Amino acid sequence: DVVMTQSPLSLPVTLGQPASISCRSSQSLVYSDGNTYLNWFQQRPGQSPRRLIYRVSNRDSGVPDRFSGSGSGTDFTLKISRVEAEDVGVYYCMQGTHWPWTFGQGTKVEIK
């Protein structure tokens, strides 16, 4: 199975400051159709996961533009330009290129 490794696992951030989460895969995530199926999810406390970013850098409808995704091959990053209180939660990267689709361990974002 493809192993997704996130860092850091805990991320205390000051309100209004930027945050960055790294995700590395054990294999290239480029699929045979040329797309890279690397996605990012946010799970707020007590809620189900919500997709933020699909295929590396495409923001979902309704997702604030302070969230952005980048990367290629095996190295990917989720950035929050200015953290707000509503961003508290656990963030997961997920690959949909190789079955079984797998998630990273999660990065817990909290306010300092």
Added chain:
Amino acid sequence: EVQLVESGGGLVQPGGSLKLSCAASGFTFSTYWMSWVRQAPGRGLEWVAYMNQDGSEKNYVDSVKGRFTISRDNAKNSLYLQMNSLRAEDTAVYYCVRESGRSGGYWGQGTLVTVSS
């Protein structure tokens, strides 16, 4: 508005069976791949199974192969997960997910399955 409402969870003994259902509304169910994803208490996420629009393509994570069966009824806008030979390690919240290109587009609120004697 897209809605996915899971049901059927509960407490079951090891070796027992349970059938989860997911009622979909707010979109054309028959045109989407669908999945089940689970999350053990306090743990991360695990993709359990997916199936395509007409059921001709399905796939399962190794840990549930031969025990779980994903199915759908497009006429009833419903997705199912039949779970047999349940084990303690199957204890989790099970989410119904509407797929949009290998990327887990939209998730329901989940239903809790507890396997314990």
